[in-house]
Amino acid sequence: MAESVIPSAWLGQPSEVVAPALLGCHLVRQYASGHCHRGVIVETEAYAPGDPACHAYRRQTARNAVMFGPAGYCYVYLIYGMYFCLNVVTDQSGVGSAVLVRALALDTIPDWVPEKKRRYPHRVAAGPGLLCQTLHINRDEHNGLSLQPQTGEAIWLEFPQDPLPSNAITQTTRIGITRGVDIPWRWYVKGDPAVSRFK
DNA sequence: CTCACGATTGGA
DNA sequence: CCAATCGTGAGC
Numbered sequence: 001m002a003e004s005v006i007p008s009a010w011l012g013q014p015s016e017v018v019a020p021a022l023l024g025c026h027l028v029r030q031y032a033s034g035h036c037h038r039g040v041i042v043e044t045e046a047y048a049p050g051d052p053a054c055h056a057y058r059r060q061t062a063r064n065a066v067m068f069g070p071a072g073y074c075y076v077y078l079i080y081g082m083y084f085c086l087n088v089v090t091d092q093s094g095v096g097s098a099v100l101v102r103a104l105a106l107d108t109i110p111d112w113v114p115e116k117k118r119r120y121p122h123r124v125a126a127g128p129g130l131l132c133q134t135l136h137i138n139r140d141e142h143n144g145l146s147l148q149p150q151t152g153e154a155i156w157l158e159f160p161q162d163p164l165p166s167n168a169i170t171q172t173t174r175i176g177i178t179r180g181v182d183i184p185w186r187w188y189v190k191g192d193p194a195v196s197r198f199k
Numbered sequence: 200c201t202c203a204c205g206a207t208t209g210g211a
Numbered sequence: 212c213c214a215a216t217c218g219t220g221a222g223c
Binding site: 082100102127 | 204206207
Binding site: 058061062063080 | 220
């Protein structure tokens, strides 16, 4: 499949524009060994200014600082003291916003994934915590990294020549939040078995 | 400085 | 339904 670099201006749009457009894009994880795993993004959520569920809602802090920087960088945070979540920073510098990458359809299963999880191979990255666990993504190593492919980073984005048709995408409300519950900023690929949860 | 809680997950 | 597990940030 033909792939190409994501134009930086494209990610510089508001997160609720970028989030659905990221569906069908590829996330590539390259390890220190040089080996890669690749997944198609099948589920995303947008977080933006004015949105009470957004980590950047109140003000800039040490944790959310990357969200206020330029688009096209990783924002990785720890949730519930045990899982990491990966976001793509969006919009213009100074605007605290990002897209949470909630699920990937992986091309191959990493060797270290335990037997139990191989029982449902298309579910090994079906959820934001699982995705980071499976691809060894964490805050210390990956928060603030660029997602531009040509820099040879540990993580990057590519997008296919043929974007997903809009009729293949479902839009609904976001998962696991207690504020901003009615904002319909979650998108997923209709019927894809790697989607964390249908609604 | 304290402490309640969270953009989750797996197991009872 | 509930525990695991700990960084964050609001509030005193």
